[in-house]
Amino acid sequence: MRIPRSAARVMALPSSWGTSIEWRLLDGRGWLSKAITREIEQRRLFPWIPVCFGIGILLFFQVDSAPALWAPLGAFAVCGAAGIALRRHMTALVAMIVLSAVFAGFSAGVIRTRTVSAPAITRIIITTIAGFIEAVEEREQGQRLLIRIVEMKDVTPAERPRLVRVSIRAGAGLRAGEFVTGTARLLPPPEAAWPGGYDFARDAYYKRIGAVGSMVGQMRRIDPPSPPDWSLTLAAQVDEARNALTQRIATSIGGAAGGVGAALVTGKRGLIPEPTNDILRGAGIYHIVSISGLHMVLAAGTFFWLVRALLSLGSTVALLWPVKKIAAVAAMIGATIYCIFSGSDVATERSLIMTLVMFGAVLADRPALSIRNLSIAALIVLAREPEALLGPSFQMSFGAVAGMMALVPLMQRKPTEGTTATVLERGLRWSSKAMLGLVTTTLVASIATAPFAAYHFQSLNPYGLLGNVLALPLVSVVVMPSAVLGVLAYPFGLDRPVWQMMGAAVEQVLAVSAWVGNFSGSTVVVPALSIAALAFLSLGLLTLTIPASSLRWIALMPAGMGLAFATAPDRHDMFIDREGAGAAIRGRQGRLVLVGRPSDFVIEQWLRADGDARNADDGSLRHEARCDGTGCVVIAGHGRRIAFIQDYAAFEEDCRRANVIVTRLQAPPTCRQPFVLDGEALNERGATTLRFGPHAVEVTSVRKGREVMAWPGGQSIQSAGAPAQGRPRPARPVPEQDLPEDEISTGEPD
Structure with missing residues (x-):
């Protein structure tokens, strides 16, 4: 029937x-x-x-x-x-x-x-601290320490941070697990430089870091008041082993390649010179020095292949034992050890979860690569670390994998049937298939991650496809297998030749990166995407990759809307430092004009958010500003006069003539301009941006969110008929996006 x-x-x-x-x-x-x-x-x-x-x-x-x-x-x-x-x-x-x-x-x-709730300081303090060193990061300028605080002078236990991160000059020679004391200059973890920018304060909160800063003078080793607990002991031992291997690899290879090679194995990136970081970023392959999905897959795949190949040498074992599942278990164990030894960073842990889910599917006789397995991994990661959803690491890694799983099979060519191929023809066919697969996966991953890169980093690498196609074969075939073999040979003292072989491949990767990075337009700075653009583009990616039917073509609608928002960015007309140290104002020529003395990090953040490729030390940033000893005045678009006041003597004139006044001082009550941002207002709101309209000004701040206020003679767009306010009403804040701490400088003092 x-x-x-x-x-x-x-x-x-x-x-x-x-x-x-x-x-x-x-x-x-x-x-x-x-x-x-x-x-x-x-x-x-x-x-x-x-x-x-x-x-x-x-x-x-x-x-x-x-x-x-x-x-x-x-x-x-x-x-x-x-x-x-x-x-x-x-x-x-x-x-x-x-x-x-x-x-x-x-x-x-x-x-x-x-x-994860833990105390954090609320003001800059100079005090004596004492505690256990939990982690040490070697840097070119010295060391950066993560200290678990036991004592802090003049700070009550209820207000004492659990962890502080401080920098110390070279020559200290401190090690993880030691109990130290010294005087430190500490400040609260800095908030975002602009609403929507990198929020180090939130990142630090979920890491339980309550203060950052630098040591003043020498740090002394003393006897601890009590033995450290087991978690601190284990963390210190792992960190010390990582530092020892980092030095071993770096000295065996030497130069910039040594720092890159060490970072690939241990995750310690402090020895990579900043020019080398710029070279890798310009070529679009900086992701190779951040231990994440690529490294975890290659490391686990090496373990899987080695165990399976060794077990297959015996016919009895190969026929009677579940060789594939045994190799999968070995790969899971090896990937877990690699994650722990590389520092168990957030991105590494996410990659481990994805890898364990994939090999778990092999044990259950299910397809290892599927959207369902990726969904399970995402659910586990988000349940464990919900804040990861706001960061680029989660977004880019899962977006790239989802795109490759959904689209790469559609782009691959089917093998031809019929004629018998010679060995040479089969070799050429295999090589072309491998190259096609590499180009396809790189292209799909680049397209899938482009919206997140534009949103978080405000930059795109048009030649990233070429850089990855040339560099990834070396990383996959030589560098990562050498890393696994080197770690296995390290306890026997036979690892130096392996590191040198890996170093030769890393030098070629750096040479390729330098060649690609020197192309004109290798790095394109784009304005920061709006929340709407990112939301629509993300929805388009989800709709394109999750459905198995023709429903995926619905993705063209949200993707098109996202691109429309991205190609017509609504730029801010003014950026104001969270402490009132400076501001960037859009002048009559349409570019930002700098006043005051904000940090270079903050200036770079403002410029990148505006899609401006200039550096913080570019002299053209101050050409349109008229400054004297009391402050600066900039004529913005529509002829509005913006005054940045640094001395009380300037209030009398500027309060009569300026449309907007910004100062870190306390404005006098007689200053009744349409909009005044003084020290009190900035303390309430933090970093602030303004957009000027013909009848209203849109104010967005890190702490207070978005507000629209009417100019004199006009009405508020949000609430018609409401009187003009001196300060915006509280509004629901927009979540800032974070970057991995090691991807960008936080701007705190070293």
Whole structure:
């Protein structure tokens, strides 16, 4: 008996879903019906659960006060119970699953934030500290220490930070695990330089770092008041072993290649010269020195291949033992050890989770590479570290893998059939297939990660495809296998030749990077994408990669809208330093004009956000500013006069003539200009940006969010009829995006 196709579809689905759907509508009569049926058949609804989980996390980071834990947990329980009760009604079941995932993500954010809560200082202090060194990073200028504080003079235990990060000059020779004391100049972890920029304060909060700064004078080793606990002892031993291997690799190879080679193995990047970092960034291959998915896959793949090849040498073992699964277990163990030894950074841990899920699928006789496995890995990572969703590491790694899983099979050519090929023809065919695969995966990964790179780094590398195609074969075939062999030979003292072989390959990678980086336009600075542009482009990526049916072409709509927002950026007209040390104002020529003395890091952040490729020391930044000993005046667009005041003597004149006044001083009550940002206002809001309109000014700050105020004679766009305010009303803050701490300088003193 022949079964109709529509009936076969129903038989293949869970019986609980079959009672509430008119399956006769899914018999191929409509495109949407066919597409939905295929999505259910391919089990492509599950990958949307991590997406909804992530939406809940984003909602949590939108709150402007600490939410209660019982509310999201209670809503999650109610929706889960409702989903079980309504499991025979597909529409209701899907709705309850969506809501449950959203509330679960919100709950994860609340739990994580409460779990890592630790004190942080609120002002600059110079005090004596004492504690255990938890980690040491060797740098060209000295050492950077992570200290677990035991004592801090004049600071109560309730206000004492758990961890502080300080820099010390060269020659100290300190090691992890030692108990030290000394005088330190500490400041609160700095907030974002502009709303939407890199927020080191949030990054430090989730790492439980309550202060950053530098040591004043010498740091002394003393006897600890009590022995360290087991976690500190283990962390210190691992860090000391990493530092020893880092020095071994760097001295064996020498030069810049030695620093890069050491970073590839141990994750310690402090020995890489900054010009070398610039070369790698210009070629679009800086990701090779950040231990993440590429390194984890190559390291685990090397372990997998070695164990499987060794076990296959014996015919009895190869025939009777599950060689593939044994090799998968060995790869999982090797990847875990590699993660621990490389420092267990956040990006490395995410890559480990992805790798373990993939090899776990091999143990379960399931496809290792699938969107479902990637979804499970994303769900685990987000449940463990919800804040990771806001960072480029998570976004770029999962975006690239999702893009490759979904699109690379469509771009690969099918092998020709028929004629018997010679050995040479098979070799050429294999080489061309490998090269096509490398180009395809690199192209897809570059396209998938471009929106996140533009949003977080404000730069694109047009020749990154060429750089990766030339460099990655060396990294995959020589560098990473040599790294695994070198680590295995290190305990026997036979590792130096292996490191030297790896160093020769690294030098070629650097040579290729320098060649590609010297191309004109190798690095293109673009204006920071808006939240809307990133949201639409991200939705386009998800819609393109998750569906298995032609529903994926719906992605063209959000992607097109995202590109429209990206190509017409709404630039800020003014950037103001969080402490009032300086500002950048858009002058009559359309470019930013610098006044005051903000740090170089802050200036670079402002310029990159505006899509300006100039450096912080470019003399043209101050050409349009008219300055004297009391401050500066800049004529902005539409003829508005902006005054930056550094002395009280300037208030009388500028308060009469200027449209906007910015100062770190306290403005006198008689200064009644349309908009005044003085020291008190900046302390309330932090870094602030302004956009000038004909009738209103849009104010966005790190701490207070977005507000629209009317100029005199006009009305507020947000609330017509409201009187003009001297300071914006509180608004819900926009979540700032973070970068990996080691990707960019934080601007704190060394």
